[in-house]
Amino acid sequence: MTDSSQVYVREVGPRDGLQHEQTWLDTADKLNWIEQLGEAGLTYIEITSFVSPSWIPALADADEVARTLKKSPGVTYAALVPNRKGLERALLANIDEVAIFLSASETHNQKNINADTESALARLSRVAEEARQSGKAVRGYLSMAFGCPYEGKVEVDEVERLAERLFEMGVTELSLGDTIGIAGPKQIEAVISRLGRMIPLERLALHPHNTYGTGLANIYAAFQLGIRRFDGSTGGIGGCPYARGASGNVATEDLVYLMQTLGAKTGNDLVRLTSSAQWIEKRLGRPLPSSQLQLSKEEGRCL
């Protein structure tokens, strides 16, 4: 039995949020933050990425973060894993769940991971198999699923084809990434409706970015179609370092607020999430775009 008002928030701040940050966050701060997120009721936290430190210096302490983490019961601690080397590290650190990623755009795969889509699929297939053999669930990301900075439009046919391939590898959940935040609600509906013909909706998640301000509108459109799994990043961390002040991931606390207005249950504590956003904003030393965070600084009331 599924409770249609239950929504599952996947917190990606410590990974997707931090990966482009210019400010180094100490390992102790990362651990403290992840602990706060668990205390705010998040049950799924992507804590780091086992990529090469030279590729993403901000997450160079992945092994230490994952190994020394104080785990809370009921929380799944996941990490991004790009290849078998990364998986080896992730398994050594005893991560709960593994996330693998692929772009829906051929050009973006070439530029981002220096491999064509077919080679990437072959590599991911081996990673997924080994992870499952080690008893780890595997989550998939399909980035650029709604548009690509190089190719522009991304065909729904291709999104569907790659989604099928990832499910064939045994991913338990596929997160559809609007990585550059370009989608509008109609496109969200078009892609989800198509994928929903063959994939149970509880296997799909939306990974929205708020670059154009449409993040919550897109979440609402997906929610209306029955999607109940959404990725968010505390504070809305995850913006592009080249865009002063531009929004990145949808702020987890704004997502949770929207869900409250929809009568959906997340199990997350909005006050604690917002405190955590305040905390990480102070550590990073730059204003974060979250609306709840801005509101928490309000000094008076405007009528």
Add this chain to the structure above:
Amino acid sequence: MTDSSQVYVREVGPRDGLQHEQTWLDTADKLNWIEQLGEAGLTYIEITSFVSPSWIPALADADEVARTLKKSPGVTYAALVPNRKGLERALLANIDEVAIFLSASETHNQKNINADTESALARLSRVAEEARQSGKAVRGYLSMAFGCPYEGKVEVDEVERLAERLFEMGVTELSLGDTIGIAGPKQIEAVISRLGRMIPLERLALHPHNTYGTGLANIYAAFQLGIRRFDGSTGGIGGCPYARGASGNVATEDLVYLMQTLGAKTGNDLVRLTSSAQWIEKRLGRPLPSSQLQLSKEEGRCL
């Protein structure tokens, strides 16, 4: 015949946007800005408010703005008018259209205009009648239609009752204000569905604020129900002065972007709107929350 893809944007930046601004904007700058907005294809601009200058100092030059404005053909220049004194000034300045406002909350009317709702209705009725006798169309605002900072929940019954009263006065269009930005899409749907039982949807507009980040989600919900009239403010000006960085009105350019993703036609030029947002941001000397504006500052591409 109505073209269901046509959307009408009501620009309220020069009035609602500026009214709480701490920075004085010179009359020449206001005129320049309003001219830019017309050149960006906006066909309805609320240019000022004929309230007492002691009440809203930022708009103390209402008469001069309205009188010296270089009008473009095809653009309706409207102004807010609180009472007969204000109407007299508005008529002297030959404003095209008059906007009157009422709060859906009894307490807010008391605190905001020092009058109970019934007395306010009586006053507005006289203003509307005189305006119409002078050949001016009258637009109505019903603020706090989705929630009040004093009373919390605002009953749909009361919103419906007051909407009826305003239409009885002859308003041609009623703008439903989510003045504190608290609404979620389901509430937008509930209120509009109710009002839509007796009021043609082309007589209703939504005046969303983005305080909690739900502005575009709310617009999308209203659009799905058939609403085609939306208020926006260039740059997203209109935030509460007590809230550092908090969003106010939905940015016109973000609204226009959303409409583009929906395949709707606004007739507005997104590039020009964004330039205008850049211009006004510079004049006001504080960062404005518009997503398009942030993106226009982007110095690189994030993948």
